Amino acid sequence: MNYKKLIGWGILFYVAAFVIMSVFVAFEKSDWIVAKLVTIAAIAVIAYLAGRNISAGSMIDALKYSVVWAIIVAIFDFLICTRFVPDIFFQWNIWVGYALIILVPLLTVKKGASVPTQQPQQTQRPVV
Numbered sequence: 001m002n003y004k005k006l007i008g009w010g011i012l013f014y015v016a017a018f019v020i021m022s023v024f025v026a027f028e029k030s031d032w033i034v035a036k037l038v039t040i041a042a043i044a045v046i047a048y049l050a051g052r053n054i055s056a057g058s059m060i061d062a063l064k065y066s067v068v069w070a071i072i073v074a075i076f077d078f079l080i081c082t083r084f085v086p087d088i089f090f091q092w093n094i095w096v097g098y099a100l101i102i103l104v105p106l107l108t109v110k111k112g113a114s115v116p117t118q119q120p121q122q123t124q125r126p127v128v
Contacts, residue, residue, distance in 0.1 A: 051105030
């Protein structure tokens with residue numbers, strides 16, 4: 001596991017969502033459905049790019065990264081956002097964002113790579 005990609009992408013998810021929502025907060029439009037949808041779309045795009053970047057060989061490998069990314073974002077949400085929005089974890093868009101962070105990278109796993117295959121062992125017959 002590449003820890004730079006693990007931590008770096010996790011932080012990037014949070015920073016991108018935070019900056020986007022901060023712009024909408026500055027214009028007093030954070031409750032606007034468009035604000036939530038733009039943030040969700042940005043998270044989906046970043047999740048796809050992150051999934052491509054890690055080049056996971058299987059769905060399990062992709063999940064190892066994506067679950068940690070969602071945890072990183074949730075920790076930042078808890079430490080930072082709950083000070084400004086105490087009910088953040090009761091908002092539907094937050095949970096959709098976490099789900100996208102976990103699930104979208106799975107779409108980048110190449111077909112056939114999701115289940116490791118094992119080659120059958122060949123036995124050699126003695127030559128008579």
